[in-house]
Amino acid sequence: MNCLQFENALSDYLEGTRSSEQQAHLSSCSACSSLLADLNLISAEASSLRESDGPAPHVWTALEAQLRREGLIHEASRRPLLPDFLLRWKTAWLVPVAAALLIAAGIKLYQPAKIGDNQPIAKNVAPGAPVAPAVSLDDKDIMTTVAARPPAQVAAYRNDLDQANAFIRDAQESLKNDPNDIYSQQLLINAYEQKQMLYRLAVDQSDEQ
Amino acid sequence: MSSGKCAATVTAMLMLVGASLGAENIRKDLHFKVGKRPMISINNPYGPVLVKAGAAHEVVVTAILHSDKVELDQSKSHNRVDIISHLLPGSDPVSGMVEYVILVPPDANLTLHSDNGRVRAEKLQGDLTVAGNDGAIEVIDCAGGHVHVRTLNGMVSLNNVHGHVEIMSVGGDILMNGVTGTLVAVNSNSGKIEYEGDFAGDGEYAFTSHTGNIEAVAPAYASIDVLARSTNGIVQSDFSLEPKHAPFLVRGANSLSGTLGKAASSVKLFSFSGRIRLKKRQN
Numbered sequence: 001m002n003c004l005q006f007e008n009a010l011s012d013y014l015e016g017t018r019s020s021e022q023q024a025h026l027s028s029c030s031a032c033s034s035l036l037a038d039l040n041l042i043s044a045e046a047s048s049l050r051e052s053d054g055p056a057p058h059v060w061t062a063l064e065a066q067l068r069r070e071g072l073i074h075e076a077s078r079r080p081l082l083p084d085f086l087l088r089w090k091t092a093w094l095v096p097v098a099a100a101l102l103i104a105a106g107i108k109l110y111q112p113a114k115i116g117d118n119q120p121i122a123k124n125v126a127p128g129a130p131v132a133p134a135v136s137l138d139d140k141d142i143m144t145t146v147a148a149r150p151p152a153q154v155a156a157y158r159n160d161l162d163q164a165n166a167f168i169r170d171a172q173e174s175l176k177n178d179p180n181d182i183y184s185q186q187l188l189i190n191a192y193e194q195k196q197m198l199y200r201l202a203v204d205q206s207d208e209q
Numbered sequence: 210m211s212s213g214k215c216a217a218t219v220t221a222m223l224m225l226v227g228a229s230l231g232a233e234n235i236r237k238d239l240h241f242k243v244g245k246r247p248m249i250s251i252n253n254p255y256g257p258v259l260v261k262a263g264a265a266h267e268v269v270v271t272a273i274l275h276s277d278k279v280e281l282d283q284s285k286s287h288n289r290v291d292i293i294s295h296l297l298p299g300s301d302p303v304s305g306m307v308e309y310v311i312l313v314p315p316d317a318n319l320t321l322h323s324d325n326g327r328v329r330a331e332k333l334q335g336d337l338t339v340a341g342n343d344g345a346i347e348v349i350d351c352a353g354g355h356v357h358v359r360t361l362n363g364m365v366s367l368n369n370v371h372g373h374v375e376i377m378s379v380g381g382d383i384l385m386n387g388v389t390g391t392l393v394a395v396n397s398n399s400g401k402i403e404y405e406g407d408f409a410g411d412g413e414y415a416f417t418s419h420t421g422n423i424e425a426v427a428p429a430y431a432s433i434d435v436l437a438r439s440t441n442g443i444v445q446s447d448f449s450l451e452p453k454h455a456p457f458l459v460r461g462a463n464s465l466s467g468t469l470g471k472a473a474s475s476v477k478l479f480s481f482s483g484r485i486r487l488k489k490r491q492n
Contacts, residue, residue, distance in 0.1 A: 002246070002318065003336045003355040004373055028248040028289055030320055031338045031357055150302070153342070160361050160379045163398045167419040170481050174440055182456050183438050183479055190396045190417045197359050197377050201340060204322070 001025040006032050142202050164198055167191035237281055239270040241290050248289040249313055250320040256306040258321050262332040263312025270311050276304040397421045408433050408474040417479045426488045432470035439463055441482035447489035
């Protein structure tokens with residue numbers, strides 16, 4: 001079994017139908033095993049977010065009733081939540097990834113600042129003002145991980161991390177203007193994937209040294 | 210000094226330097242018998258890794274170690290071969306360097322990693338995963354498997370590759386020539402993305418960047434459904450596309466949506482501030 005065959009059967013695997021071939025491939029393929037680990041993590045995180053931060057059911061019911069009264073939704077118009085173009089683009093697993101990332105991005109954007117939280121959030125930055133690179137605790141941790149490397153590598157890594165963070169900020173800004181814009185959603189997903197790659201490469205290379 | 214004497218002196222010096230360097234190098238030759246579709250993993254922090262298709266059921270590794278500050282860890286279990294350049298205390302990017310030339314069965318699945326060395330894979334048919342920091346990554350004449358490339362700042366070059374391709378780069382440029390498949394996805398930050406080919410295979414071609422420019426060159430006969438947008442950059446096309454509904458507002462010079470031919474393949478070119486150009490190939 002190769003990666004393509006494994007991904008094609010991934011939904012079955014996640015639902016509990018697991019073949020010995022799949023298990024064998026997982027044990028020999030770092031890419032697929034890390035993909036599965038990511039999916040499990042995201043799934044767990046998404047579940048907890050849904051439970052803790054989602055509106056109560058009566059809010060959805062009231063919203064639906066209001067939309068029906070205004071004639072904005074109809075019984076017959078059960079269209080997929082995502083445009084066909086987006087459905088075709090992604091493999092099935094990317095949808096929960098997108099959902100989790102968007103939830104995380106939304107929480108980050110609309111969370112009120114806490115006392116002592118001096119990290120600027122994008123919506124408070126004056127237009128045209130230079131944006132200072134945000135350094136999160138996770139970023140500090142990862143920079144500590146790479147600190148033992150040659151100075152040039154550390155500087156390059158810092159620069160790459162700044163670039164990934166800038167990408168995330170720009171995509172978040174873009175998404176704030178239109179939360180349903182699939183283009184901005186895609187940019188944000190890609191920006192987070194880049195940051196994930198940076199973290200993974202930092203940890204992988206630290207393991208080998 | 211005459212030019213002849215000068216050349217002779219330089220040649221002699223080069224030979225001496227080469228001999229002294231050669232004296233420190235350590236050559237290792239490894240052979241492994243493997244079955245069908247073996248899994249081969251090479252982790253080499255410093256130095257190039259060149260992989261080519263060789264005989265079936267055999268993996269041949271030639272490694273040049275640049276000092277005794279690095280050693281090879283090898284393991285084989287069932288159908289899996291792992292080779293790691295193990296850095297010893299006191300090693301650095303020069304003394305820890307190992308140069309690999311590896312012959313693998315064409316159907317081998319490979320995982321290759323080098324921080325700063327060039328990685329090159331040729332004429333393979335299995336899955337290929339490559340990760341690196343700064344070294345160039347080249348994939349040539351590969352078909353049939355997944356090709357996953359992750360790099361921070363190394364240039365990525367794919368030539369004549371067919372299959373499922375996913376590339377992610379922060380600052381490295383990505384150049385693709387004759388790359389086709391069911392999925393060709395490129396995610397770049399500041400690195401430019403260049404594609405030249407016919408977008409064949411009824412595939413999904415998704416190129417996204419933050420600030421890097423995106424340029425795609427296609428022949429007039431290409432059969433594509435194009436969606437392109439750059440928030441702060443311009444979008445240009447040499448083609449007269451048949452207008453098509455887009456899932457976002459197409460306006461001004463920042464976006465376009467349209468089809469060419471039978472629109473067999475989907476082409477999405479997205480950037481935040483990079484320039485996007487869809488060019489017609491000149492015959």
